[in-house]
Amino acid sequence: MDSPPSSQNCVNRIYGMSSKASRAILRAKSPDTLYADICRITCEDGLFQFAAVYLHNPVDNDLKDLAIAGVDARPAKTVALHKLAQDSCLQDTVLVERLSLSGESVKEGNDTNDPMAIGLPLRDTHGVTAVLLLYTQQVDLFDLTTRNILDGIAEDISLALAYMEGDQQRLAAEAKLHYRAFYDAQTGLPNGILLEEKLRTATQQCKEHGGLLTLIDIKLQRGEQVLQLLGNPGMDEVLRTLAARLEHFCGADGVVAQLAHDEFALISHDQRDGADALDLARRVQAAFQQAVSSGDKEIFVQTSVGCVVYPLQETDVHYLLRRARAAAARQDSEFGARLYSPDLDSGLEQRLQMAAELHRALERNEFELYYQPQLDLKTGEMVGVETLLRWQHPQRGIISPSLFVPMLEELGLMPDVGTWVLRNACKQARKWQEEGYKSLRVAVNLSAQQFRMADLVPTVATALADAQLDPECLELELTESLILESAERTIQTMHELKKLGVSLSLDDFGTGYSSLNYLRHYPVDRIKIDQSFVRDMTEHASSAALVRSILSMAGNLGLTAIAEGVETVGQYGYLRKQLCQEMQGFLFSRPVSLPDLTRILQEDRKFEGVDAELTDADIVLLVDDEPNVLAAMQHAFRRESWKLLTAPDAHQGFELLARYHIGVVISDLRMNGISGTEFLRRVREMYPNTMRILLTGFTDFTTVIDAVNQGDLYKVLSKPVDDGYMRTSIRDAFRRYALLTHGQQLLRDMPISP
Numbered sequence: 111m112d113s114p115p116s117s118q119n120c121v122n123r124i125y126g127m128s129s130k131a132s133r134a135i136l137r138a139k140s141p142d143t144l145y146a147d148i149c150r151i152t153c154e155d156g157l158f159q160f161a162a163v164y165l166h167n168p169v170d171n172d173l174k175d176l177a178i179a180g181v182d183a184r185p186a187k188t189v190a191l192h193k194l195a196q197d198s199c200l201q202d203t204v205l206v207e208r209l210s211l212s213g214e215s216v217k218e219g220n221d222t223n224d225p226m227a228i229g230l231p232l233r234d235t236h237g238v239t240a241v242l243l244l245y246t247q248q249v250d251l252f253d254l255t256t257r258n259i260l261d262g263i264a265e266d267i268s269l270a271l272a273y274m275e276g277d278q279q280r281l282a283a284e285a286k287l288h289y290r291a292f293y294d295a296q297t298g299l300p301n302g303i304l305l306e307e308k309l310r311t312a313t314q315q316c317k318e319h320g321g322l323l324t325l326i327d328i329k330l331q332r333g334e335q336v337l338q339l340l341g342n343p344g345m346d347e348v349l350r351t352l353a354a355r356l357e358h359f360c361g362a363d364g365v366v367a368q369l370a371h372d373e374f375a376l377i378s379h380d381q382r383d384g385a386d387a388l389d390l391a392r393r394v395q396a397a398f399q400q401a402v403s404s405g406d407k408e409i410f411v412q413t414s415v416g417c418v419v420y421p422l423q424e425t426d427v428h429y430l431l432r433r434a435r436a437a438a439a440r441q442d443s444e445f446g447a448r449l450y451s452p453d454l455d456s457g458l459e460q461r462l463q464m465a466a467e468l469h470r471a472l473e474r475n476e477f478e479l480y481y482q483p484q485l486d487l488k489t490g491e492m493v494g495v496e497t498l499l500r501w502q503h504p505q506r507g508i509i510s511p512s513l514f515v516p517m518l519e520e521l522g523l524m525p526d527v528g529t530w531v532l533r534n535a536c537k538q539a540r541k542w543q544e545e546g547y548k549s550l551r552v553a554v555n556l557s558a559q560q561f562r563m564a565d566l567v568p569t570v571a572t573a574l575a576d577a578q579l580d581p582e583c584l585e586l587e588l589t590e591s592l593i594l595e596s597a598e599r600t601i602q603t604m605h606e607l608k609k610l611g612v613s614l615s616l617d618d619f620g621t622g623y624s625s626l627n628y629l630r631h632y633p634v635d636r637i638k639i640d641q642s643f644v645r646d647m648t649e650h651a652s653s654a655a656l657v658r659s660i661l662s663m664a665g666n667l668g669l670t671a672i673a674e675g676v677e678t679v680g681q682y683g684y685l686r687k688q689l690c691q692e693m694q695g696f697l698f699s700r701p702v703s704l705p706d707l708t709r710i711l712q713e714d715r716k717f718e719g720v721d722a723e724l725t726d727a728d729i730v731l732l733v734d735d736e737p738n739v740l741a742a743m744q745h746a747f748r749r750e751s752w753k754l755l756t757a758p759d760a761h762q763g764f765e766l767l768a769r770y771h772i773g774v775v776i777s778d779l780r781m782n783g784i785s786g787t788e789f790l791r792r793v794r795e796m797y798p799n800t801m802r803i804l805l806t807g808f809t810d811f812t813t814v815i816d817a818v819n820q821g822d823l824y825k826v827l828s829k830p831v832d833d834g835y836m837r838t839s840i841r842d843a844f845r846r847y848a849l850l851t852h853g854q855q856l857l858r859d860m861p862i863s864p
Contacts, residue, residue, distance in 0.1 A: 117250075117253070120157065120248065120251060120256065121255055121256065121259075123155050123157055124157070124255075124256050124259050124260075125259065126155065127151060127152060127154075127155055127157070127263075128259050128262065128263055130151045130154075131147075131148055131151055131152075131263050131266070131267075132266060134147035134148060134151060135266050135267060135270045138270060138274070140274065141271055141274055142176065142177070144267065144270060144271075144274075145163040145176050145177035145240070146177045146179075148161070148163065148177070148242065148263075148267065149161040149162060149163060149177045149178060149179035149180075150179045152179070152244055153179040153180035157246060157248060157251065158180065158244045158245060158246045159180050159181050159245055159246060159247055160178075160179075160180040160181040160243075160244075160245035161178070161179045161180055161242070161243065161244050161245070162175055162177065162178045162179075162242075162243045163175075163176045163177045163178075163232070163240050163241070163242050163243070164176065164240060164241050164243065165239070165240050166238055166239060166240055166241060173241075176240065180245075181245075194227055194229045194243065197229065204228070204229040226245075226246055226247075226248070226249070226251060226252060227243065227244065227245045227246070228243075228244050228252055228257070228260065229241050229242070229243050230242040230243075230244070230260055230261065230263070230264035231264065232264060232267050232268050232271060233268040233271070233272070234268065234271040234272050234275050235272050235275055235276070239271065242263075242264060242267070244260070291303065292304040294367075294368040296346045296349050296350065296368070296371070297349050297350050297353040297368050298353075299353055299366055299367055299368040299374075300365060300366070300367040300368075301367060301368060301369065302367065302369045302375075302431075304367065305365065305367040305369070305375055305377075305431070306431075308365045308367075308377060309323075309325070309377065309427050309430060309431070310427055312363075312365075312377055312379070313420055313421075313427045313430075316420060316421070321379060322379070322381055322382070322383070322387075322419055322420065322421075322422065323377065323378075323379055323419070323420040324376075324377070324378045324379075324381045324386075324387040324390060324417055324418075324419050324420075325375065325376070325377055325417065325418050325419075325420070325430050325431065325433075325434045326375065326376040326378070326387075326390065326391050326394060326415060326416070326417045326434060327369075327373065327374075327375055327415070327416045327417070327431065327434035327435050327437070327438045328356070328373065328374040328375070328376070328394060328395070328398065328413050328414075328415050328438070329372065329373050329413060329414045329415075329416075329435075329438045329439075330352075330372040330373065330374075330398075330411055330412075330413055331411075331412040331413060331414060332412060336348060336409055336411065340404050340405075340407070340409070344404045344405065344407075345371075347404050348402050348404055348409055348411070349368070349371070351402050351403075352374065352398060352402065352411065353366065353368065353374070355397045355398065355400075356374055356376055356394065356397075356398075358397070359376060359378065359390065359393065359394055359397075360376065360378070361378055361379065361380050363379050364376065364377050364378045364379065364380075365377040375431070375434070376394065378390060381419065383419070383422070384419050384422055384423070384449050387417045387418075387419045387449060388417060388447060388448075388449045390417070391415045391416070391417040391447035391448075391449070392415075392446070392447045394415060394447070395413055395415045395446070395447050398411055398413045398415075399411070399412070399413070414438045414439070415438055415446075415447040415448070416433075416434045416435060416436065416437025416438030416439070416447070416448050416449075416450060417434060417437060417447065417448075417449055417450065418430055418433040418434045418437060418449070418450040419449075423449075423450045423451070424450070433450040433454075433455075434450065436450060436454040436455055437449060437450040437451075437454055439454075439461070461517070464513070464514065464517060465517060465520075465521055467503070468501075468514060468517060468518060468521060468523060469521070469523070471501060472523070472526060472527055472530060474504075476501060476502050476503065476504065477499060477500070477501055477502070477527065477530065477531075478499075478500045478501075478502050478703070479497055479498070479499065479500070479531065479534055479535060479538070479704065480497075480498045480499075480500050480701040480702060480703055480704075481495040481496065481497060481498070481701065481702060481703075481704070481707045482495060482496045482498060482694050482699065482700065482701040482702070483495055483694060483698055483699045483707070483710065484496060484551070484553070484672060484692055484693070484694040485692060485693055485694065485698055485717055486691065486692060487682070487685060487686045487690055487691060487692060487693055488686075488691075489716070490716040490717035490718055490719065491716050492550065492710070492711075492715070492716075493550070493551060493692060494550050494551030494552065494553060494585070494692075495550055495551075495552055495553065495707065496553045496555075496587070496694060496701075497531060497535040497552060497553060497554050497555075498511065498555075498701045499511060499515065499527070499531055500701075501514050518557075519557065519558070519559060522559065524557045524559045524560055525557075525559050525560050525563050528555075528556065528557055528559075528560040529560070529569055529573075531554060531555075532554050532569070532570065532573045533573045533576065533577070535552050535554050535584075536552070536573045536574055536576070536577035536579045536584060537576070537577045537579075538552070538704070539552040539577070539579055539583050539584070540577045540578055540579045542708075542711065543583075547711045547712075548711075549580075549583060550583070551582075551583055551584075551585050551613070552583060552584055552585065553585040553586075553587050553615065554584070554585070554586055554587065555587045555617065556586050556587065556588055556592075558589075558592045561588065561592055561600075561603065566603065566607075567603065567606045567607060567610065570584075570586070570607060570610060570612065571610055574610065574612075580611075581610050581611030581612045582611055582612075582613070584612045584613070585612065585613045585614070585615055585635075585636070586607060586612055586613075586614055586615070587614075587615045587616075587617045587638070588604075588614060588615070588616060588617065588634075589616075589617050589618055590616060590617075590618060590619065600632075601631060601632060601633075604632060604633050604634075605633055608633050613635040613636065614632075614633065614634045614635055614636075615634060615635060615636035615637065615638055615672070616629075616632075616634050616636070616637045616638065617638050618638065618640045618674075619637040619638055619639055619640060619660060629663070629667065630667060634669065635669065635670065636669060636670045636671070636672060636692075637660065637663075637664050637669055637670075637671055637672075638671075638672050638673075638674050639657060639660050639661075639671060639672070639673045639674060639690075640674060640675075641673075641674040641675020641695070642675075643656050643657050643660075644657065644673050644674065644675045644676060644681055644685075644695075645675060645677075645681075647681065647684060647768075648678070648680045648681055648684050648764045648765060648767070648768040649760075649761070649764045649792070650792075651792060651795035651796050654684070654796050657673075657684075657685075657688065657690075658688055661688050661689065661690055665689075670691050670692065671690050671691055671692070672690075672691065672692035672693060672694065673685050673690055673692070673693045673694075673695075674693075674694055674695065675694075675695045675696075676693045676694065676695030676696075676697045676698075677695050677696045677697050678697060678765060678768075679697065679719050679765065679769055680764065680765030680766070680767075680768035680769050681695075681697070681768065682697055682717075682719045682769070683719065683768045683769030683770065684768035684769075686719075687768075687771070697717070697719075698717045719769070728751065728752045728753065728773055728844055729752065729753045729754075729755060729770055729771065729772045729773060729774075730747070730752050730753070730754050730755070730772070730773070730774045730775075730776065730840060731755045731756075731757065731763060731766055731767065731772045731774070731775045731776070732754060732755070732756045732757070732776045732777075733756075733757045733758075733759070733760060733762075733763040733775065733776070733777040733778065733781070733786070733789065734756075734758070734776075734777070734778040734781070734805070735758050735759060735778065735781050735782055736778070739778065739805075739829075740756045743756075743776075743836075744756075746833040746836060746837065747837075750837065752840070752844075755770070755772070759781060759782055759783055760777075760781065760783055760784050760788075760789040761783065763775070763777070763789065764792075767793065767796070767797060767800070772797070772800055773800060773801060773843070773844050773847040773848075774800065774801045774803065774840055774843045774844060774847065775790065775793055775800055775801070775802050775803065776803045776804075776805060776840075777789050777790055777802070777803070777804060777805065778805050778806070779804060779805065779806035779807075780806075786804055786805070786806070787804065787823075790802040790804060790823060799847055799850045799851055800847065801824045801825075801843035801844070801846055801847050802823050802824050803823070803824055803825045803826075803827060803839065803840075803843065804823050804825070804826045804827070805827050805828075805829055805831065806826065806827075806828060806829065807828065807829035807830075824843055824846070825839055825843070827839065
């Protein structure tokens with residue numbers, strides 16, 4: 111058996127161990143590696159047979175072994191060692207002179223060669239965090255010198271732990287700052303700064319190894335509406351869902367980035383040409399258009415998508431994102447993905463220039479008000495005007511509102527400009543009254559941004575007071591989409607406006623969620639039928655049915671209806687027959703400047719659209735493109751009391767049907783445009799009481815039989831038709847028309863029993 115080392119030799123070996131421990135402390139990268147190195151070093155020279163570091167949990171005073179060396183490196187779970195480690199967590203150093211590694215208790219008076227152990231507490235900035243346990247069979251090893259050396263090692267380890275903790279906190283803070291600088295907090299995607307770095311790296315690889323790079327820009331439309339509906343948490347959920355969909359298209363070397371709360375970007379390397387890139391952009395857009403679930407709601411997101419291919423369309427990495435954005439930029443009415451082309455940049459530059467000029471347009475007094483007359487359909491007299499904004503550009507002249515009004519919204523200038531319009535419209539209405547013209551209702555459009563102003567009601571009240579205008583002379587026009595936002599707040603604001611005495615109208619009615627269910631909750635006075643329905647109502651049964659439904663809805667709710675975009679006498683006549691109260695449109699006047707409207711007022715101009723002599727007459731309409739047939743028919747009717755109207759084609763025939771109450775329609779089978787059977791089928795749908803007679807000189811029996819079987823025709827006459835038989839057929843047709851009309855009138859006049 112080896113003799114134990116001398117006392118001096120032990121001290122020297124302890125110093126050597128301390129030196130190795132110091133080097134390990136300097137090299138340590140983490141607490142775990144430091145603990146393992148210390149345990150290994152203390153057991154290498156043979157003074158200590160066992161070394162362990164235990165992590166201390168101050169909540170339950172429990173221990174967890176972190177590193178172990180010596181005595182076949184198995185964890186020492188003996189009661190004695192566990193107690194020693196626990197005591198060491200509560201004191202500076204704990205020394206046990208007699209200890210059995212096996213866990214058996216050592217009684218007083220045992221052999222002086224009984225083993226010994228020491229527990230050294232290890233601290234960080236929060237206090238004792240671990241304990242270093244050293245076990246030896248060397249008797250009297252732990253003298254004062256050795257204990258001082260071991261305490262020094264423990265202190266050095268503690269200093270290292272405190273430094274590491276501070277260093278880790280610093281690294282964590284730096285990592286957090288780095289994350290915030292280069293990643294979006296909502297989705298965790300790279301942001302615009304990191305995207306630029308990725309683009310530089312990717313384009314450099316394209317230069318060195320060949321290949322193409324596609325950059326796609328995805329702009330969310332109407333993101334603010336989604337945010338208002340769902341709030342920030344819901345919006346974050348939507349963005350994370352869209353980000354996950356976009357990552358599906360990333361590929362092995364691609365990059366997905368979020369540039370703003372409503373803008374994403376994608377880098378892809380898998381495309382062979384521009385057509386391939388455009389196909390990818392279209393697939394991305396299709397993925398974004400799928401419904402996004404948020405709680406119990408389904409959200410549909412519209413996007414505008416643009417793409418550019420490096421180096422096909424752009425070779426400068428600094429311009430790639432700008433090119434993709436130029437391809438994505440578009441009006442709300444435009445859809446689909448688009449590949450960049452140089453002509454897009456000219457439009458972008460014009461928009462940027464226009465945006466800069468709009469900021470100065472108001473203070474430079476470049477805006478001007480135009481007015482479009484609104485007429486009473488019964489009398490043809492002016493009852494009001496709609497106020498419209500125009501921009502008189504110093505170089506380019508009058509600029510279309512469709513170009514600059516959406517930009518005013520984008521730039522947030524609409525509230526200021528809208529207030530200017532409101533004040534000047536009120537002042538002008540008052541001025542007309544002072545000049546002796548009849549009192550007109552002045553309608554002013556309120557934009558969505560303007561309606562959301564906290565001081566909207568005081569602003570309207572101030573405009574009326576400053577102009578000394580009777581509130582009954584002011585009408586505020588709202589859109590359907592606007593009043594559906596934040597319904598409760600909208601209804602409250604509308605009632606506050608009504609308390610001022612102004613009237614409210616609903617613009618573009620029929621293009622949104624038109625229904626009695628929602629309309630009855632809003633305090634509107636007037637609805638404006640959108641011109642898209644008015645435009646087609648004289649020739650298309652579906653548009654005519656919509657107009658009739660809107661007029662019926664307005665009547666049931668006690669609202670006045672005004673039709674927009676009336677451009678033909680036929681449209682005027684149809685609206686008048688359907689008891690629409692008011693109209694505006696090019697038929698009477700385009701929007702005009704103040705001097706032109708003043709001239710209309712001076713002339714007391716009216717609209718006369720219906721021939722008085724035909725109002726109460728029995729009218730026959732003949733539609734035929736052969737002049738000799740028209741002449742023969744006029745000759746045959748010369749002794750009858752009927753009024754004959756003629757039209758060379760179906761289009762003009764529809765115009766006359768809209769204007770007058772026509773009892774009988776006679777149409778040739780074959781005409782330019784649509785056939786006689788198709789024309790009379792539409793007549794039946796739109797004017798079911800009007801009797802329909804088909805003239806044909808051909809034996810197209812199948813077409814005629816189908817028309818008869820479907821109820822489109824009253825009678826079919828073959829050319830040439832005997833004048834006497836023709837007159838007899840028309841008399842019979844008028845009798846049937848009178849019976850139908852009279853029967854319907856009786857039903858309308860019949861009192862409804864309670």
